[in-house]
Amino acid sequence: MRTVLITGANKGIGFETARQLALAGNFVYLGSRDLLSGQKAADKLKAAGSANVAPIHIDVTDIESIRKAKDELNSLDLLINNAGISGEQAQHIAEYSMEAFRALFETNYFGAVQTTQVMLPLLRKSSAASIINVSSEIGSLTMQTSAERPPNWSNFSSYGATKTALNGFTVMLANELRGEHITVNSVTPGYTATDLNQFKGFKSVEEGARAIVQLAMLDDRTVTGRFFKDGGEIPW
Template identity: 50%
Template sequence: MKRTALITGANKSIGFETARQLLSLNYSVYIGSRDAEKGLKAVEQLKSEGFEDVDMLQIDVTDAASIHAAAAELTGKVAQLDVLVNNAGIPGVMPQNASEITQENLRNIFDTNFFGVVQTTQAFIPLLKKSDEPRIVNVSSDLGSLGNHTNPDYAHFDVKVTGYCSSKTALNAFTVMLAYEFRDSKFKINSVNPGYTATDFNGHTGYKKVEEAAEVVVRYAIIGADGPNGKFFSDYGETPW
């Protein structure tokens, strides 16, 4: 049976390229997009490249009603969900100094990067449980690593973006807790750092191409039964929490 994947925030950048690469591996892919029009344009682009088994699923990860509607819609279309890639995320308003970041900015960042992932994952767990090899990839960042942030030799040691970094730290904690909960099942749940990639997210200042970043995400979306669970990975291997 053909495997099915859902990628949130997949109408552009790393999410879009992740969709393209999974389609190339013969997955059926749903483009999760908050904006339906942008999602449909992404689907049209992929179909113009020769990929047929791709569709759009409208989902706003900050809106519980939208998430549950999306889960109900997908449940009516597929027998199971094999891969969930929690890719949707925002950087927040800059700067984000710890002593000055506003509660509004902090909450907005966490609503998407943390709470959005938690409620989206919970809504799709029933459909994932129907898969014989369910996979969850939480798209994180090495900026969420407390090990890195306390290591002066870390390349980005001086990048202390309070809201964004702490939201990814919280996301990593969720990965650990969820992976432990499903440790005796067929689930494989990991955090993945795609790396500093040139996207709209950072004004295209990143040094990696989206193709390279998506390859890291896909690597852990398609891992076999002997693959890792409850770990944090970058393109260079395991990353400290």
């Protein structure tokens, strides 16, 4: 049984990913900024038949919170950096406030980076560790420069920039860790209906979590430094 930590797992895609991975036989820690919310989420999963789950308090913007969470874990095989915020729209980079911009990066980028750094000692003890960074197709530079780029993406430009940075982190870290047999990949759930977008997404949380779960369950240890969506790869 693998041990999994999912940040931002008390609701939305994180919660559904936890549900699916627990049903697949993994022990899943549901990371949450608010422990009560995490406990309620874990209780809900247990009531539905998933006994192998537990809440854990972790605020990815608070380094001490991350360190305390790490101390609570005896082992870790899979880290899913899912916690994120969307920010207020419209958020055109040319005029978005720096305070709001920094808040986005603090959670979506620096939060994932420092959580990974703190958890790496535990991951290094695993015989087959993986890191999955939950990104977005809006962070794909190839898609941003495509003629088929949706025009409304400009409403999410600042959010997209944080995901572009996260994708860069994925590639750089994957290269650094190749010799340690720790895989690092990005994955986009697609435009999923969650409170991140006021439930305007066209995909259900079950559909959104599918790509994350598929990557989490992948046995091929040569797959690293890549960007996935449901059904295949997506260009950087």
